[in-house]
Amino acid sequence: MTLLIDIKAFLASARLESFSAAAREIGTTPSIISKRVGRLEDEIGLKLFRRTTRALTLTPEGEGLQPRLQELVAELEDVLFNQERVGMRGTLRVRSTTTMGTAFVGASINRFLVKYPGITIELLLIDRPVNPLEEGFDVSLGALPQSFGGVIEKPISPYPRVLVAAPGYLEKHGSPCEPAEIVNHDCLAFVPVGHTWTFTSPSGQISVDIRAHYTVNDSRIMVDAAINGLGLAIAPEFLAREPIEDGRLVRIMTDYPVMPIWFKAMIPRHKSLRPEVVALIDHIQKDAENAPWV
Secondary structure, eight states, X not given: OHHHHHHHHHHHHHXXXXXXXXXXXXXXXXXXXXXXXXXXXXXXXXXXXXXXXXXXXXXXXXXXXXXXXXXXXXXXXXXXXXXXHHHOOEEEEEEEOHHHIXXXXXXXXXXXXXXXXXXXXXXXXXXXXXXXXXXTOSEEXXXXXXXXXXXXXEEEEXXXXXXXXXXXXXXXXXXXXXXXXXXXXXXXXXXXXXXXXXXXXXXXXXXXXXEEEEEESXXXXXXXHHHTTSOEEEEEHHHHHHHHXXXXXXXXXXXXXXXXXXXXXXXXXXXXXXXXXXXXXXXXXXXXXXXXXX
16 A cells, blocks of 8 residues: 555656645645655666756656556556445434535435445534534534634635625615625625625725624525615625526625635544545545536
8 A cells, every 4th residue: 555655646746747746736745755756766666757956857767657557546546446335334424504515515425325335324404603523423514614623624615705786775775885885784694604794805804794684594595685685695606696697686896805715524533534534525525526616
């Protein structure tokens, strides 16, 4: 297995032409990548790279080995994957927010269970901050900003949000041009986020305490309320996309983007190396490339 790790370090370095870039991709340090490549070179008795302060290039021997090692790794991983798929067992308790659960997580977990029939999952949709360590979850999925001690966070994908309102509301109340003007408007509050909205600007973050006209804990209800002219709303971009395109909603204050957040997995530290947890997170990360908000 050490040899496989060393080969992967070589292949990543060859593809990215940099130990530093390979380290970022694999999740380690450049010095460890260099050590792994050096260990592989010693094992096979060949120099694989020309190293200079400015560039990392393959030697002729490295160029010849690269495609052969790629095929070897692919075949070996396929064997390991099939063994893992048949033999993996366990029960996972997973939490997701309702919007993400119905839009993406549920379907992704369904596909995961087809691949790993030996695993049992309990999926709960909960629209509030959840500390997975305290509440007994193996994985908590969402995009809320809260963090917890003893819990590892794995960013999966950006989760864009936009400030919107209905044309009728803006005709009646006007459109805010900067965050300070929001205090004069009716706003639709999302319970897990609270009554403070944060925006970005060239000079830094700007936070505003809103006047909540309507408070809900479901993003789809909030978007529908905005369409009905009940106030300003910070909505997930993928839910607001269609009503913006057909004119039912208008993006406002675009010079002050809503503070970005990420769809992420939160895992109790002591559970983070469980094979079934690692397999689930890997699966969701790959699936998330086609999530509706990407």
